[in-house]
Amino acid sequence: MEQKDQMLRLLKYKRMLLQFKSMGLSKIFSNNLSDAMDVSASLVRRDFAHFDITGNRRGGYTINDVLKRLNGLLGDQRLHEAVLVGCGNLGRALLNHDFIKEGFRLTAAFDINPPEAEINRIPVYPMEVLKNYVMQHHILVGILAVPFAAAAHTRDMMEQAGLRGILNFAPMDLRSNSPCRVHNVNIGLEIENLFFLIQQDEQKKIE
Amino acid sequence: MEQKDQMLRLLKYKRMLLQFKSMGLSKIFSNNLSDAMDVSASLVRRDFAHFDITGNRRGGYTINDVLKRLNGLLGDQRLHEAVLVGCGNLGRALLNHDFIKEGFRLTAAFDINPPEAEINRIPVYPMEVLKNYVMQHHILVGILAVPFAAAAHTRDMMEQAGLRGILNFAPMDLRSNSPCRVHNVNIGLEIENLFFLIQQDEQKKIE
DNA sequence: TAGATTGTTAATCGATTAACAATC
DNA sequence: TAGATTGTTAATCGATTAACAATC
Numbered sequence: 001m002e003q004k005d006q007m008l009r010l011l012k013y014k015r016m017l018l019q020f021k022s023m024g025l026s027k028i029f030s031n032n033l034s035d036a037m038d039v040s041a042s043l044v045r046r047d048f049a050h051f052d053i054t055g056n057r058r059g060g061y062t063i064n065d066v067l068k069r070l071n072g073l074l075g076d077q078r079l080h081e082a083v084l085v086g087c088g089n090l091g092r093a094l095l096n097h098d099f100i101k102e103g104f105r106l107t108a109a110f111d112i113n114p115p116e117a118e119i120n121r122i123p124v125y126p127m128e129v130l131k132n133y134v135m136q137h138h139i140l141v142g143i144l145a146v147p148f149a150a151a152a153h154t155r156d157m158m159e160q161a162g163l164r165g166i167l168n169f170a171p172m173d174l175r176s177n178s179p180c181r182v183h184n185v186n187i188g189l190e191i192e193n194l195f196f197l198i199q200q201d202e203q204k205k206i207e
Numbered sequence: 208m209e210q211k212d213q214m215l216r217l218l219k220y221k222r223m224l225l226q227f228k229s230m231g232l233s234k235i236f237s238n239n240l241s242d243a244m245d246v247s248a249s250l251v252r253r254d255f256a257h258f259d260i261t262g263n264r265r266g267g268y269t270i271n272d273v274l275k276r277l278n279g280l281l282g283d284q285r286l287h288e289a290v291l292v293g294c295g296n297l298g299r300a301l302l303n304h305d306f307i308k309e310g311f312r313l314t315a316a317f318d319i320n321p322p323e324a325e326i327n328r329i330p331v332y333p334m335e336v337l338k339n340y341v342m343q344h345h346i347l348v349g350i351l352a353v354p355f356a357a358a359a360h361t362r363d364m365m366e367q368a369g370l371r372g373i374l375n376f377a378p379m380d381l382r383s384n385s386p387c388r389v390h391n392v393n394i395g396l397e398i399e400n401l402f403f404l405i406q407q408d409e410q411k412k413i414e
Numbered sequence: 415t416a417g418a419t420t421g422t423t424a425a426t427c428g429a430t431t432a433a434c435a436a437t438c
Numbered sequence: 439t440a441g442a443t444t445g446t447t448a449a450t451c452g453a454t455t456a457a458c459a460a461t462c
Binding site: 008096101164171183 | 211214215218219244245281282283287289296297299300301303304306308309310311347348350355371372374378380382383388390392394395396397398399400401402403404405406408
């Protein structure tokens with residue numbers, strides 16, 4: 001978990017600040033961000049200080065300045081590119097979703113058996129050409145959306161293709177190995193966790 | 208984050224043990240679980256001890272015993288039921304996915320403007336009847352899969368309908384209020400986070 | 415018995431918070 | 439000036455780990 005949480009917070013600060021900015025604000029207090037997100041004002045200031053984001057001891061932080069600094073920290077602002085592997089239901093849904101606003105786009109999709117030549121104008125290729133495509137286009141990140149049974153094998157292929165990061169939607173936690181980061185999004189696990197927590201809430205109410 | 212992580216670990220232990228069991232094992236060491244998951248052996252033993260799951264100082268833990276205890280802890284084993292709100296691309300994909308193996312099923316879907324009467328045999332109703340349905344069927348958990356602009360409003364409707372937990376897929380973090388838990392799954396944020404971490408990896412390599 | 419693994423304690427670690435002096 | 443907010447320090451908190459005695 002280390003500083004991964006902090007990075008996620010930086011991304012959230014950025015999004016939140018863009019929202020405040022679009023509402024016409026130009027200054028912001030650590031307190032405002034604390035209210036708008038689930039973060040203490042102390043932590044906002046600490047995060048900012050840690051990355052040399054400074055404010056004014058009377059007037060708070062200048063949104064534009066903070067955004068400038070965050071953009072610098074969060075890396076190149078060109079549109080990021082990623083590929084998708086697995087064109088089942090979930091894969092198709094992701095292909096049909098427009099992620100431009102979120103800073104990246106899917107440039108190609110892959111499937112052992114491409115159901116169509118393209119989906120939402122994104123070309124669909126057979127798995128065999130994944131490696132070539134990834135290397136030629138210098139793609140770093142891929143979304144894995146294949147069924148349980150194919151997950152582990154697909155992960156290996158994606159890593160061998162040279163991808164450095166994988167967002168895994170298959171219902172099986174995949175491990176992260178050194179050259180390739182894997183983040184798991186396990187929908188079933190999240191739902192079961194919710195059920196469990198709610199059940200506990202009920203029990204507490206009774207006690 | 209508190210003990211939420213611990214609960215997630217319990218769910219993962221369960222899944223992992225089921226896998227080991229299906230492979231024919233009947234005994235397991237804390238070390239095995241440590242190897243198979245991203246958890247130290249120490250933590251496995253601590254988690255188990257914390258929930259009175261005991262093993263044998265020579266032969267490790269009996270998988271069936273642990274599973275029995277975990278099932279008790281993780282709550283009723285009847286199939287959990289949830290509803291889905293928002294039948295766009297992502298919503299449809301979720302409706303077409305079979306979550307039975309993961310312990311729950313979607314019993315109904317809702318949309319301001321139902322595109323079809325049913326999807327994958329799951330009925331789709333207009334939003335107006337959400338509250339009635341949730342109350343009549345004692346549904347506790349809902350998946351939110353509407354666009355950004357509708358997210359906050361939809362969340363309110365779901366809470367007012369009586370749902371106690373929401374899994375939010377809209378690209379906007381929603382806050383958790385006391386009677387209703389909200390867990391956010393922000394795909395865009397996850398991807399951006401991956402890009403950022405990878406970029407940092409590169410920089411470290413250069414240094 | 416000798417060896418291996420659990421169960422448990424104290425130590426460590428890192429992240430978060432509280433508090434307040436500095437200062438705009 | 440008086441008041442408010444940052445920047446920063448030390449205190450707190452909780453989760454994880456290391457280590458080892460108990461014991462099968």
